[in-house]
Amino acid sequence: KQEVTQIPAALSVPEGENLVLNCSFTDSAIYNLQWFRQDPGKGLTSLLLIQSSQREQTSGRLNASLDKSSGRSTLYIAASQPGDSATYLCAVRPWGSGTYKYIFGTGTRLKVLA
Amino acid sequence: DAGVTQSPTHLIKTRGQQVTLRCSPKSGHDTVSWYQQALGQGPQFIFQYYEEEERQRGNFPDRFSGHQFPNYSSELNVNALLLGDSALYLCASSLGLTGTGNYNEQFFGPGTRLTVL
Numbered sequence: 340k341q342e343v344t345q346i347p348a349a350l351s352v353p354e355g356e357n358l359v360l361n362c363s364f365t366d367s368a369i370y371n372l373q374w375f376r377q378d379p380g381k382g383l384t385s386l387l388l389i390q391s392s393q394r395e396q397t398s399g400r401l402n403a404s405l406d407k408s409s410g411r412s413t414l415y416i417a418a419s420q421p422g423d424s425a426t427y428l429c430a431v432r433p434w435g436s437g438t439y440k441y442i443f444g445t446g447t448r449l450k451v452l453a
Numbered sequence: 454d455a456g457v458t459q460s461p462t463h464l465i466k467t468r469g470q471q472v473t474l475r476c477s478p479k480s481g482h483d484t485v486s487w488y489q490q491a492l493g494q495g496p497q498f499i500f501q502y503y504e505e506e507e508r509q510r511g512n513f514p515d516r517f518s519g520h521q522f523p524n525y526s527s528e529l530n531v532n533a534l535l536l537g538d539s540a541l542y543l544c545a546s547s548l549g550l551t552g553t554g555n556y557n558e559q560f561f562g563p564g565t566r567l568t569v570l
Contacts, residue, residue: 343495371557382457382543383496383561428495432557439509440486441559443495 341366341433345444352419353452360414360447362429367407370432374403374414377426419451457546457562465568466534474529474565478546485527487519488543496543502527539569
């Protein structure tokens, strides 16, 4: 059974710091992994999608890496800003016929201090 | 492109009542998934609709049912509401068939906050 874990659960950093958020999953058989941002009480905003055959994806100050064999992904945020404060969720789509769902971690709550 | 839209934004119901939530997918998307997110938790998969059929279901009781219309919009129905059904209900749209590029990338709506009293 696929399980997704995100550590740490919460993180507080000063503005300008580079930071890394971690996501681990128990079964390496996945189609892809997606990172999301969620503001309090709001829906999810897609940040990056990494296919199982890819090692990393970049968008602006964000870089996500995937190491399928070790069951890990990291989201790197460069030069953090107060506007980056939100909860960051990772989700994996397990490999398998008839499997379309995504399994989410519980998220990392990030606060960037001005 | 309006993106994924959901209605209503908020809903308050009492135990035992029934509720219907609505979702319109992103333009060009034909697949709708529904998720339940309890406070402080990650979203939990309820089910996915493609070509007006439920093609995968998560671990939710039969009180949760859905429908997809020919225009790809979808409804989530919950019968006999329980206090534990209070949550943020999220709709996600995607492309149903695989292909090149970021296929299967999910785009979420703003959610419907359901409170059961």
